Amino acid sequence: MSVSMLRAAVRGPSSSFFRANTLLARPQPLAARAGLVVPSMLATSSFSTTTRMRSDHEETFEEFSARYEKEFDGVQDVFELQRNLNNAFAYDLVPSASVLSAALKAARRVNDFPTAVRIFEGIKAKVENKGQYQQYLDELKPLREELGITLKEDLYPEEAN
Known part of the structure; x- marks a missing residue:
């Protein structure tokens, strides 16, 4: 319909x-x-x-990804970053790794470590199973290490599910 x-x-x-x-x-x-x-x-x-x-x-998934990559490349403050993240995660899909990469770089640019950690929490909530979450973690691992972003599971191991 x-x-x-x-x-x-x-x-x-x-x-x-x-x-x-x-x-x-x-x-x-x-x-x-x-x-x-x-x-x-x-x-x-x-x-x-x-x-x-x-x-x-x-909008196709490729157009969605290109649009949000451009949005995150233009982010200048924390409000814009969080607004764009809320909008990207509001759709009934998981954003691509390239969009998440742009979002992580934007979080680093505006010096917002908590939001960078929350991006991975958002991915974990959106994917269907732990295998998909692990694929995102594997693909984004080099960028995570480069930017010094730790996961919530690493920060609080007793709360890990």
Whole structure:
């Protein structure tokens, strides 16, 4: 099911901006004129809680990776780094090793050691099994050693699962 079909199903029938004005022009019941809130009037709102997507293009994994690598390359402060990490990990996928590498370099650039450690915690939470986590650790090991990033499992061995 495409996102646009789902959005149309959630939104319901389309209405114009001026629909709310026509409600005010109708004769109101005595309770409404007296200043009492009538529940039936609240149910006629035409506002939507969904947001419009900028385009109908579905992003491929390669485009996603390239976009976030570029985002992390431009990070200038801790807020940007953490915002980009939250956005990258919010998707229903595990970011590629190249994206995580760019994120680790950005964490080093803004001198944020705790966030660098948390990146690996995020990977551990997103992968399906320990084997996949180990593959990420193996691939990112040279960069981890270069940047001096230790894992939470190494910092707190008694809490390791």
